[in-house]
Amino acid sequence: MEIIKVEELSKSFGKLDVLKNISFSVNRGEVVAIIGPSGSGKSTLLRCITHLELVNGGSITLAGRDMVKDGVYAPPEALREICLKIGLVFQNFNLFPHFSVERNITEAQVHVLRRSKEDAAGRAKVLLEKMGLSDKAASYPFELSGGQQQRVSIARALALDPEVLFFDEPTSALDPELTGDILKVIRDLASEKMTMVIVTHEIPFAREVADRVLFMDGGAFIEEGPAAELIDNPRLERTKAFLARLSRFGEIETKR
Numbered sequence: 700m701e702i703i704k705v706e707e708l709s710k711s712f713g714k715l716d717v718l719k720n721i722s723f724s725v726n727r728g729e730v731v732a733i734i735g736p737s738g739s740g741k742s743t744l745l746r747c748i749t750h751l752e753l754v755n756g757g758s759i760t761l762a763g764r765d766m767v768k769d770g771v772y773a774p775p776e777a778l779r780e781i782c783l784k785i786g787l788v789f790q791n792f793n794l795f796p797h798f799s800v801e802r803n804i805t806e807a808q809v810h811v812l813r814r815s816k817e818d819a820a821g822r823a824k825v826l827l828e829k830m831g832l833s834d835k836a837a838s839y840p841f842e843l844s845g846g847q848q849q850r851v852s853i854a855r856a857l858a859l860d861p862e863v864l865f866f867d868e869p870t871s872a873l874d875p876e877l878t879g880d881i882l883k884v885i886r887d888l889a890s891e892k893m894t895m896v897i898v899t900h901e902i903p904f905a906r907e908v909a910d911r912v913l914f915m916d917g918g919a920f921i922e923e924g925p926a927a928e929l930i931d932n933p934r935l936e937r938t939k940a941f942l943a944r945l946s947r948f949g950e951i952e953t954k955r
């Protein structure tokens with residue numbers, strides 16, 4: 700069953716057309732990886748679906764409810780409810796620097812979901828355990844490594860019980876030795892059948908964890924397919940060239 704449905708989505712910044720009539724859907728429990736060159740519109744797409752940017756046209760349906768239909772947004776209260784179904788994990792963590800780790804995870808539970816402080820703290824405790832960060836509840840973000848901060852931001856997103864989680868290059872701000880922890884967390888979530896849309900340059904990871912890969916270039920999905928098929932045997936020259944370029948980078952990185 701479709702949990703995300705995007706139809707003919709368009710977005711421009713001034714004269715720059717960034718998303719050009721994008722259509723795709725994601726089924727419940729599916730993991731979809733989005734790959735593509737820098738500047739192709741991947742972050743803008745995630746920001747439109749998570750309502751951090753307004754679209755210029757098209758439709759977005761989440762869990763059967765229209766966030767925006769033919770360019771017209773749902774009324775504020777409905778929009779608020781729809782947005783509660785989705786979580787976004789950013790490249791640069793975006794934690795509240797002046798809140799402890801625990802408060803980063805409880806704040807929205809209390810103020811958005813109206814959970815009691817006790818319930819919110821209980822949920823934070825369970826999630827911190829799951830992320831291997833039980834001893835960090837009282838720490839502040841600046842006291843943590845990038846990998847630990849990213850795990851807190853995943854816990855913060857999960858605390859609101861989203862039906863879909865979006866990740867925008869969750870490992871690209873991390874030192875290579877820290878990316879493994881994050882990939883493991885995402886892998887675990889996939890095995891729990893969490894629906895996820897992941898923008899990533901980690902091609903071997905995308906091949907392993909994603910059911911499907913979408914290749915974005917110039918504001919459109921130009922090729923898509925089952926992960927192993929698209930990555931091992933891309934059809935289009937542009938997809939081939941992109942993957943070859945990335946794997947060359949990879950070699951240089953590991954040789955250093």
Ligand SMILES: Nc1ncnc2c1ncn2[C@@H]1O[C@H](COP(=O)(O)OP(=O)(O)O)[C@@H](O)[C@H]1O
Pocket residue numbers: 712715717735736737738739740741742743744
């Ligand atoms: N807020 C903005 N204002 C103007 N242009 C933007 C803004 N956000 C992104 N862009 C432009 O949109 C294009 C796509 O950017 P982005 O979605 O960040 O690509 P990607 O995530 O694939 O690297 C780029 O040309 C970028 O400069």
Ligand SMILES: [Mg+2]
Pocket residue numbers: 741742743867
């Ligand atoms: Mg981006």
